[in-house]
Amino acid sequence: MPGGLPDEAFELGRTCALAAECGRDLRRCAEMYAGLFPAATFDGDFYTAHSLTAAFCAPWASADRLKMAGRTALWVLALDRLVDHTTASLEQVNTLIRDCLAVADGGAPRAAVTRFLADLRDELATVEGFAELHRLWRDQLARMLAGMARAWVWRDTRAEITLARFVGNADSRGTCFVDLSHWIYAGDAWAKGHLEELRAASERVQRYLHLLGDLASYRRDVSWGDLNVLTLGVSRGEVTDAMAGLAGEAAELIDRVRQRSPRAADYLWRQMGFNAGYNNISDYGRL
Numbered sequence: 458m459p460g461g462l463p464d465e466a467f468e469l470g471r472t473c474a475l476a477a478e479c480g481r482d483l484r485r486c487a488e489m490y491a492g493l494f495p496a497a498t499f500d501g502d503f504y505t506a507h508s509l510t511a512a513f514c515a516p517w518a519s520a521d522r523l524k525m526a527g528r529t530a531l532w533v534l535a536l537d538r539l540v541d542h543t544t545a546s547l548e549q550v551n552t553l554i555r556d557c558l559a560v561a562d563g564g565a566p567r568a569a570v571t572r573f574l575a576d577l578r579d580e581l582a583t584v585e586g587f588a589e590l591h592r593l594w595r596d597q598l599a600r601m602l603a604g605m606a607r608a609w610v611w612r613d614t615r616a617e618i619t620l621a622r623f624v625g626n627a628d629s630r631g632t633c634f635v636d637l638s639h640w641i642y643a644g645d646a647w648a649k650g651h652l653e654e655l656r657a658a659s660e661r662v663q664r665y666l667h668l669l670g671d672l673a674s675y676r677r678d679v680s681w682g683d684l685n686v687l688t689l690g691v692s693r694g695e696v697t698d699a700m701a702g703l704a705g706e707a708a709e710l711i712d713r714v715r716q717r718s719p720r721a722a723d724y725l726w727r728q729m730g731f732n733a734g735y736n737n738i739s740d741y742g743r744l
Contacts (some may be wrong), residue, residue, distance in 0.1 A: 472512050476521040477681050478509030479527050488570040493535045504736065507531070514727045517720065520641065525580065525642035526635055532573050533601070539570060540605045541683060550609050554602045561595045561726040564616075576623035581641055586649065590641050593652050597634045604629030608720035612684040620691050620699060627667035630726075633659045647718045655721060657670050663735065666732060668696050671738035704729060 475543045483504050484636045485495040498661065519591050532709055536557070556571050566572040581594065608629045628634075636659040641649045648655060671678065671686040678685035686696055707729065715722035 468516065472516040473509075475516065475518075475520060475523075476505075476508045476512035479511045479523055480504050481518060482524055483508060483527055483626060484529055486531060490535075491567045492508060493573065494531075496670050499534075500539060500610050507534075509735070513731045515720070515724050522643040523639075525577070526639035528580075529577055529635045529638040530631070532577060534578060534634060535573070536570055536632070537605065542681075544609070547606070547610065550606050553694040554636070556596075556603060558599060561598050581638065584642055587641060590649070590652065593656070594641060597628075597656070600628040600629045601634045608684055612682070618689050618691060620686065620695065623686050623689060624664050624667065624699065624703075626648075627660070627739055630663055630670065632663040632666050633733075636662075636725070639724075640737045644721065645718055648721045651717070655714060658707060658722075658725055659712055661703055661707035661710055662728055665707060665729055666701055668703070669729075669732055669736065670701050672696060 487499060487504075507527065508532060510531075511523050515523060515526075536553075539553065540550055544553065553570070556567055557574055560566050560571045560575050561578060566575040584590075587594075596622060604626050607626050610616070611626075623678075633656060637652060637656060640655060644655075668686055675685055675687050676684075677683075677687065687693065707725070711725050712721045714725070
């Protein structure tokens with residue numbers, strides 16, 4: 458350690474520097490797709506939060522190794538905004554879904570959101586073996602898009618939704634799609650060869666984060682008329698109990714991963730811990 462500085466302080470400083478570098482990449486990326494990232498929604502605090510998340514979930518990585526995760530998460534959030542706040546009908550949602558899947562299959566983009574997706578696809582294609590992994594990537598994208606469409610219907614029809622059904626639609630969050638893209642791009646050899654096993658653990662983490670995100674964004678979601686788990690007639694206690702169960706399930710799956718890929722396991726576990734801490738969800742301590 459330089460000059461005998463405390464190890465913990467040095468690592469925190471290094472991770473914050475990594476976050477700053479990730480943040481610069483996210484901002485440059487957003488500037489490339491005109492109109493997709495309005496400042497009213499994607500302000501400075503937004504980029505800070507997401508760059509910190511990337512860095513603290515994988516502090517051992519370089520910014521270049523984290524760029525696929527960061528950019529994919531940025532694209533997912535831009536798409537989510539379009540679905541939630543610019544589409545006026547289910548047909549428009551379905552058209553957007555068809556356009557995204559066509560681009561995933563190699564088609565030409567027709568708008569900024571699909572141009573961004575095409576750029577992600579092309580960057581992933583530089584990775585050796587992506588041709589064989591493309592099926593999984595495309596499948597997870599389709600799951601996410603179907604989840605977003607389902608959430609759109611639930612929001613606009615106010616259909617009766619149980620907590621179990623809500624949790625079961627966690628693919629709409631897109632976390633698993635981000636994770637899969639990250640491992641394809643920057644994962645170790647074991648991770649790339651065991652993406653189905655990793656996806657199972659990632660899906661449990663995604664369900665946890667799906668509920669955590671709603672606890673953190675409840676007031677905003679209510680003011681915007683968005684779907685939120687706490688508007689389904691369930692209590693906060695029921696939600697945190699469900700989160701505790703999901704964290705336990707995730708821990709079992711992550712422990713199996715840890716035996717073969719400690720960093721893939723740490724990446725998943727740190728997602729839950731960091732996001733709970735960042736959003737000040739104190740119940741994480743008992744999960």
